[in-house]
Amino acid sequence: MKQYLGATRHHHRWQIAYKSNVETAEVIVLKVTPQTSRSGRVNPVAELTPTKLSGAMISRATAHHYGMVKELGIGVGTLIELTRSGMVIPKIERVIIPKTPQIPEHCPSCGSELVWDSDYLYCLNTTQCPAQIENTIEHFFRTLANVDGFGQKTVEKLHASGIDSVYAVYQLDMQQLQGMGFGDKTAQNLLEQLHRSKTEAIEDWRFLGAFGIYRMGLGNCERLLQHHHLIDIFKLTIEDVMNIEGFAEKTSAAVVECLAKIKADFMKIHQLGFNLIPTPLIAEQQQNISPISGKTIVFTGTMIHGKRDDMSKEAKRLGAKVGASVTGKTDFLVTGSDVGAAKIAAAMEKGVQVISEEEYLALLKQ
Numbered sequence: 001m002k003q004y005l006g007a008t009r010h011h012h013r014w015q016i017a018y019k020s021n022v023e024t025a026e027v028i029v030l031k032v033t034p035q036t037s038r039s040g041r042v043n044p045v046a047e048l049t050p051t052k053l054s055g056a057m058i059s060r061a062t063a064h065h066y067g068m069v070k071e072l073g074i075g076v077g078t079l080i081e082l083t084r085s086g087m088v089i090p091k092i093e094r095v096i097i098p099k100t101p102q103i104p105e106h107c108p109s110c111g112s113e114l115v116w117d118s119d120y121l122y123c124l125n126t127t128q129c130p131a132q133i134e135n136t137i138e139h140f141f142r143t144l145a146n147v148d149g150f151g152q153k154t155v156e157k158l159h160a161s162g163i164d165s166v167y168a169v170y171q172l173d174m175q176q177l178q179g180m181g182f183g184d185k186t187a188q189n190l191l192e193q194l195h196r197s198k199t200e201a202i203e204d205w206r207f208l209g210a211f212g213i214y215r216m217g218l219g220n221c222e223r224l225l226q227h228h229h230l231i232d233i234f235k236l237t238i239e240d241v242m243n244i245e246g247f248a249e250k251t252s253a254a255v256v257e258c259l260a261k262i263k264a265d266f267m268k269i270h271q272l273g274f275n276l277i278p279t280p281l282i283a284e285q286q287q288n289i290s291p292i293s294g295k296t297i298v299f300t301g302t303m304i305h306g307k308r309d310d311m312s313k314e315a316k317r318l319g320a321k322v323g324a325s326v327t328g329k330t331d332f333l334v335t336g337s338d339v340g341a342a343k344i345a346a347a348m349e350k351g352v353q354v355i356s357e358e359e360y361l362a363l364l365k366q
Contacts (some may be wrong), residue, residue: 024093025053029078032063032101034121036109038135038212042121044069046080046092054084061090066103067119073098107131133164136212140166143210143218147197149190157181167268170194197274203313204230204276211266213258215251223247224255225279231270234263280317291366293319298326300343301336303357308336318364326352334360 030047037043044063051058061082063069072095074080079097084090106113107123109131114121123129134155141150150169161180163169172194177187205222208230216224227244228236236259241252297320299308306314311334312322326333326347333347333354344354355363 023054023083025051025058025082026096027051027058027080027082029074029076029080029099031076032069032074034104034108036107036123036129036131036135038132038139039214040123040126040129040132042066042104042107042114042123044074046074048080048082048090051082053082053090054087056084058082058084058090061092063092065119066121069101070103073101075099075101127164130159134159137163137166137169139212140210141197143206143212144197144202145206146200146202147193149186149193154190165265167265167272170198170269170272198272199275201275201277203279205279207270207274207276208233211262213255213262215254216258220246220251220255222279226282229281230276230278234259234266277313280319282319290318290320291363292332294321295331296321296323296329297332297334298323298330298352299334299336301339303336305357305361326350332360 028049030049033045033047034042035045044066046061046063048059048061063074068074074092074095076099077097078095078099078101080095081093082090083093104114104121107125107129110123110125110129112123112125112129114123116122123132126132134152137158138150138152138155141147157180158169158172163172172191174187174191177190178184182190203222205225206218208225209216209218209221213221223244223246224233224241228240236256238249238252238256241247241255242249247255292315297315299311299315299322303311305311315322323330326343328350330347330350330352333344333352334357335344335354336357347354
């Protein structure tokens, strides 16, 4: 069962603990707005009478998919019971008084006819739908996380001027950006950010995640590249992917299918020359075991010899697992300056070995 459920970057799916939320509110649906995602799926968003719930003002909630909208009768005037899932995300708990829903027949972005796939509505106009193109470009730069300036408004402006792919963005020059209506300073900044995105070192799993492969969040991208080099992943079979812990059969099939779809775009963008940090292969780590290989490490406090993020990357390269917080499975808590005594005491109570930054660096030299 554990293998079937798989895992995310943060947790095994069989380990989820669910919070119950007893606070609810009865709310009227004002309208249901369709939104086209980068995958072409058209998602219904319920616009609600503004209501204060669990300390926050709520005016929108996802209706998940149009199968649910159709089945439960979520339309203008529907009375719903609303909660905040996990005390955070607005959730339609149940429908109290249903109304006849309006199911869109055409994509709200490009007007193409929508098709049903199980409970979901899809726009199949992948190459010309503005929402899909713009969301794909924005997702790429947001996931890289080393570039600023390519938010929704900028991407919409670029697309309105004929830019329809990530690769096309990287071909832009000063004159073209000025011709699109960007000022000199903004245009120069965008070009500098594009240069930065290629020259500043980023993990190869983050680069892969920027392509938005179905069922491939950053955790699965890293997990995949711990077993196969980036340039080799397009040769993988479903069985190859299933052999990796955390990949169930359906996920593996979806990954192989989506890799085939993005291959051409990936190769064009990859050859632009990004400064990628290769993910260490587990097989190679086992051949060259470091003192921290297989250990779980948490870094805390202000470090002297480098940023915590850089130290985390180096630890992973040496075969360690890096945690965000101390648990009973943590082997080392590496402390810099400005660490509270309570945090250290709590780690020691769990049997975690607490070492200083200097002791950690000495350990690496063994």
